[in-house]
Amino acid sequence: MKKSINEKLKKLNAETEKIYASLDGISDEKLKDPSYGWSLIQVLSHLNDAETASLKYMQKKVQAGDKMANSGPMNAFRMWICNGTLKSSLKWKAPSYIAKPPSYEYDEIKTKWGKTRDSIQQFVDDYPDQWLNKLVYKHPIGGRQNLERAVESFVYHQIHHIHQIKRIKKQLGV
Template structure:
């Protein structure tokens, strides 16, 4: 794995650790509480995991094609990725893309953390085995930001978690 990809992976892992650390002191009741019409902490985690799992599936499908058949990510990809990441760094509330299902509220903390580790294990295996010829190719399409290369995709996933840490903090303040 190239250094830039390792760096993004480390950022994703750090964000996941921060997210889970924020929740460790919450009771099961707090994990499943939310104001009417909003997501609770378990639903936020489920949304993140669904996003990561869906992204992994997209990457796996896209990289079945020869790398030579996939366009290189250019300035449009960089602009879309940068704009998306800036939006996700803020604590402004955004609607989830309509391609994602409503998050579920069916797990306890340990089940959620275990499921997330399982998804991350699959993603790490994929990244370890991915031929570097795909790294600069448009191998992911975000519903709002458009096509991205691998580093941009991992950057999105990293900032996606950061965004939802803001959401957790707002939720905790309202308890």
């Protein structure tokens, strides 16, 4: 199962590189322009913040060790529904606690997000195989999930925001 998790992480990182490639060369002014809701930088900041918060939750949850509950078919089904929604281009209002992500310099958010991804990779590498079916992650909509579905949710969350990035770029004319 870890091989599958690492494949998902590779896919996540490859898609992030595509995001960067699509933003490289855009002026700082346009990257930080919040005229259409969030700025492009705020979208990146939100993605990093979501992954950081998820990692912190998992790092705390894993302290329960064998006491963590096991994943079952309903957990998988809830996440399947959630990921299907995230994959779509549907829009919805962000919860109030994330309504305004911070804005950074472009290189700064890339560095922060890179460190987050390194920490996620380290967490996956160190995660004991015997806990791979344990509910270590809590998705705000999809509920409690195992590590593989946690990483998969990062992929689908990013896909959801790629739609937003494309929409903002179009509105900005870049």
